[in-house]
Amino acid sequence: MSVSTLDSHDAPVVSHGHTRAAHGESPYGVDNENYINTDFSIKSWLLTVDHKRIALLYLFSVSMFFLLGGLAAGLVRLELTAPKGQILSSDAYNRVFSAHGIIMVFLFLIPAVPAILANFALPLMIGARDLAFPRLNLLSWYVYMAGGTCILISLFSGGVDTGWTFYTPYSSIYANGNVALCLMGVFLGGFSSIFTGLNFIVTVHKMRAPGMTWFRLPLFVWAMYATSVIIMLGTPVVAVTLLVVLVERTLGFGIFSPELGGDPVLFQHMFWFYSHPAVYIMMLPALGIINEIIATNCKKRIFGYEFVAMSSLAIAAFGFVVWGHHMFATAQSMYSSMVFSIISFLVAVPSAVKVFNWIATIFKGSVELSSHMIFALGFIGLFVIGGLTGMYLAAIAVDVHLTATYFVVAHFHYVMVGGALLGFMGGLHYWWPKMTGRLYPEFPAKLSAIIQFVGFNMTFFPQFIVGYLGMPRRYHFYAPEYQIWHVASSAGSTVLGIGFMMPVCYLLWSWFKGEKAVANPWGAVGLEWTIPSPPVTHNFLEIPVVTWEAYEYHGEHPAHDILDHAHDHDKDPQHASPVREETHV
Amino acid sequence: MGEMPIMAPAASEYAKNVDVLYWVLTALTVILTVLVLGLMGFLVARYQRGNNVDRSNPVDHHNGLEMAWTLPALVLGLGIFVWSAKLFGEVYQPPKNAKEIFIIGKQWMWHMQHANGIRENNELHIPVDEPVKFTMISQDVIHAFFIPEFRMQRQVQPGEYTQMWAKPTRIGKYHIYCNMYCGTQHSEMGGWVYVMSRADYNKWAASGGGRAVNPGGIEATRGGLSLAQQGKALYEKFQCAGCHGGGGSDAAKRGPSLAGIFGKTRQLASGKIVTADDAYLRNAILYPDEFALAGWPQGMPSYKGVLAEGDVVAINAYVKTLGTKEEPHGGTPADESIPASTDNQQFRYMYGGEQYQ
Amino acid sequence: MSLHALEPNAGAEHSHGAGQRVSMQYENIHQQNESYLVGMWSFLVTEIMFFGGLFLAYSLYRVMYFDTYLEAHQFLLQYNFLGLMKGGFPWLGTINTAVLLTSSLFMVLAVYNAQIGQRIKTILWIGTVVACAMVFMVVKYFEYTNKLHEGLYPDRNFNYARALYILKTEHAGHDSGGHAENPRANRAWTAMKEAEKAGAKLSEEGLEIPATQTAKLTAGMDQRLTSIPNGTIAFSVPNVAFTHYNAEAQHARLFMSIYFCMTGLHGIHVSIGIAMMVLLMFFYWIKHPCVDDYMPLEMIGLYWHFVDIVWIFLFPLMYLIS
DSSP: OOGGGGGGGTTTTOOOOOOOTTSSSTTOTTOOOTTTTTTTOOOHHHHOOOOOHHHHHHHHHHHHHHHHHHHHHHHHHTTTTTBSSSSOOHHHHHHHHHHHHHHIIIIIIHIIIIIIIIIIHHHHHHSSSOOOOHHHHHHHHHHHHHHHHHHHHHHHHHOOOOOOTTTTTIIIIIIOOOHHHHHHHHHHHHHHHHHHHHHHHHHHHHHHTTTTGGGGSSSHHHHHHHHHHHHHHHHHHHHHHHHHHHHHHHHOSSSSSSGTOHHHHHHHHHHHHHHHHHHHHHHHHHHHHHHHHHHHHHSSSOOOOOHHHHHHHHHHHHTTTTGGGGGGSOOOOOOHHHHHHHHHHHHHHHHHHHHHHHHHHHTTOBBOOHHHHHHHHHHHHHHHHHHHHHHHHSSHHHHHHHTTBBHHHHHHHIIIIIIHHHHHHHHHHHHHHHHHHHEEEEEHHHHHHHHHHHHHHHHHHHHHHHHHHHHHHTOBBBGGGHHHHHHHHHHHHHHHHHHHHHHHHHHHHHHHSSSSSSTTTTTTOOOOSSOOOOOTSSSSSSSSOOSOOOOSSSSSHHHHHHTTTTTTTTTTTTGOOOOOOOOOO | OOOOOOOOOOBBBBHHHHHHHHHHHHHHHHHHHHHHHHHHHHHHHHHHHHHOOOSSSOOOOOOOHHHHHHHHHHHHHHHHHHHHHEEEETTOOOOOEEEEEEEEETTTTEEEETSOOOOOESEEETTTOOEEEEEESSSSSOOEEEGGTTTTEEEEEEBEEEEEEEOBOOOEEEEEEEOOOSSTTTTGGGGEEEEEEEHHHHHHHHHHHOOOTOOOSSOOOSSSSSSHHHHHHHHHTTTOOOHHSSSSOOOOOOOOOTTOTTEEEEEESSSSSEEEOHHHHHHHOOTTTTTTTTTTTOOOOOOBBTBOOOHHHHHHHHHTTTSOOOHHHHOOOOOOOOOOOOHHHHHHHHHSOOOOO | OOOTOOTTTOOOOOOSSSSOOOOOTTSSHHHHHHHHHHHHHHHHHHHHHHHHHHHHHHHHHHHHHHHHHHHTTTTHHHBBTTTTTTTOHHHHHHHHHHHHHHHHHHHHHHHHHTTTTTTTHHHHHHHHHHHHHHHHHHHHHHHHHHHHHTOOOSSSOOOOOHHHHHHTTTTTOOOOOOOOOOOHHHHHHHHHHHHHTTEEEEOSSSSOOGGGGGHHHHHHHHHGTTOSSSSSTTTOSHHHHHHHHHHHHHHHEEEEEHHHHHHHHHHHHHHHHHHHHHHHHHHHHHHHHHGGHHHHHHHHHHHHHHHHHHHHHHHHHHHHHO
């Protein structure tokens, strides 16, 4: 790698065929060409291999699926306001909650952060011009869309009433509806995320900029690395499991069907072997985002960087050995249940490490309560509650009562909606100026963060109570004494719904009408903030050489130049130039 | 209960123990949440940008501090684990004297068989303060038998017995739910468990599952014979005695005698040593090849597809009486056929506006 | 469509290596090649987990129902291959193993020739690999059709008793009794044989017994068959006598299910391999720029070795149970 050109940032940098750079005042070109306005044709979007454009494709399609899943959730909540709901038949109700689960888990939560935010930010953060396999990245989007289409067709042609867990023998023999096509869709979706994970692993291993050692990586990258490992190891297992169910359904085999000699509990083992780690596929990226937001908004290095980085890997590792805690009430032997229980408690440790380190980071920081910071703080609040209620479920004796009740529903919504979704929202707000080159209005953003937090608690806190009362999940009709809590929950869900619709409005508005964003609107350190917003097609004109630690807000390092001049960038675009050589250690 | 119930009554010994753990966990959750979020809120407020506070010498790592929150988290977690594991150790391990009830789940009803021959659908009558053991199996998909007031449930699987037990301590009428999604009418697959005083229970049993005790529900159907007597009838119908001998301990001709085998260990032809429990008896009847006894010629046909799960349960009950002094006894007159209620009437029956007592 | 047409700036000039192209996201050819390798190995790890799920199911059931596995795997040894081969040795499996192992060697030669720039030789060696793969698939085809004919398709109509009967009567070498290690199969066979002696004929449903013979037959037969009411002893009637075989059939069906799933999945992998190799041969033939470099072939080579290794595990697990 040549470093000779790095010492003079104002000399035009000629590299990689980007000839425009030589003509303008700024190395990035006079006409503000960036990855979005470089070509407006449909073909240029559908055949793009630019990770940033693919991230936007994902953003659009994942959001569509999120709206669909949210609509299903709304129907469920509406139906549950009365003990004997009248809007839907039981068959229809079962199809609606299954649609909600399948869409949200496989088409929203799993791809949301990796395929949108990490796809966009990860190469920028490690100083790469793109992911290692850009075409594979595009393929993953097409596979995702194919899977999504299969699932949609199956939902609208006969529907699927198995729930997102596809337990056999119900799903393989008894369920009517278009289960086979849906399984195919989930299978394809799994491959889409395998491609994404594969890309991230290779990119993190091989594409880091010179000087960007493992322990200089931003913690979001660590989290994504851990996530990708889970995806690579877990997804194929569920893929083959669902493939077998598909074969059972279409060809009549019976590997999981007791009627034909198979063992349905084996399905549960194989399903949860993936699906428990899948929870961490949803959570870890969000946990990673929170690091970025907190460091930026506290202007301080994350406390205990190594501990936080390693806790991501620890969570990924533990995640693979706790699947049995979903099966305490099955015929699983008592002793294996106990082993799974104790390991589940161990997962609490790395999670606690993260929370405490974030709080320690705030200490002596310079806290800016921006909208993404409010999302992050809300995230921590929900994550703490979600995590602590996880203890109830890890405690086997209590789990024998609580498993498969609304307590579980509330718990995983706290973790996966409160956690993953608020984390995603925070990250979206954090990187929005980088993605679109526009600033969104702060006030509605802060308001929506607060509304989401409040609405979320209103929706799901009552479900803890009704769960301990004994209300089973997936119930269409329920005992009248639970009604009060369901009404409270449904009321909260309207607030939550409003909270989710707000960003759709102001973010879309800002994309077209918002104030132009400077390269580093939040005054962050991190390579993605050293290039213009939005970036040019290949991100970096010259690959930067990293000589400083991650989150180095204190001390002398070149990003401070950018930090100091963050506000007059628009006047003097040269400050947005790539990082210069730095000799201090 | 009041308008906004937060706890279902704890109606069994186990439920009371679980509730203690539950409240301790809740207290911990509240304390930790308040502590952590309070600290976070305080720090955020104090170190707001623009506040003139001391920000000198910021620290970004401190191993002692990391240990200070890792170790307590670990110890706390392990402490709760030990407590809950100890409790859990009981729930699927029934005591010897527990009264046996067989439960068969199918889409979408529960079918209960008492040892005294009374059969009930979606209802269960049990005496208070006496341990009961549930032996459960499903005829189709996976269900889960859940009594929230007992704070316990277990999956009911096709092809395999699962067990749990409870000692009810509180007279009353409690929910039975199916808690594993099983199809269209999953939410209607439930009913009531009636915990009664011994005297009431005797009265109920004497009347063959009387309506007087239970005016609200679907009538419990009454078996004419005790479960063991039904088993005896089946035993004779299928000529089991031809190989295994009759009620006494007389040596059988072609198969091992079944007298007094229940609870004993048996060595299988495969070399495995098993205890002759319900699961073993069921397997030996349905899959005789795999569970052939060592030392005997294997000639027994499989009764898979011939005997329904309910029949197997009855034969098991009879086999248990073999070799003991007691003859199969009990029994109250009634009809055998059990109508499956699948219409909407069941909803009214389940959720007919009844509150906890 | 050209693989590189998608990359607007892929034409960036890097002067490393002879004719090897470096995509714009890489600094140099070493980084690119290493990325390819790391990527391919990661993908293979994913593939291992993919097959791992099925291996897990296989092992679990093998431990639980070892006897049935032992018995049912005989079906993989018994076949009538164009009237040429019969008998109790897994000829077809062995042939396929040999073919696949050899093809791996040819693949190594192809990669070697690609590395030293021998285009024609490369094409020829890939062609040999493809030929081997085709042989594998053809043999697989005969194996599958044979199983289907014997009623071993593992769905609801799985006909274990009939298959056992055919196993004992039609395939040479076992007419006189059967395996000492396999008592249940012997019983099935004995029962059928007795019926056949009495004049029964083999049909799809079972043994058809002439009405006149029924009384005589049931008198002379195994006691377990006496409850057959009419003139046909079906192979899997829900009846006390024959549920015997149904219970067995449950587990045998599991074995066959797993056999079809695993070898089927493996077969799909072989087919994908064939498609990719044919495509690559075509690229070499037209001197497409994407094969200026040997890396694409190296990748497919890795994939092919993986497919080979999976078979190395499948063969003993399926065909050589003892």
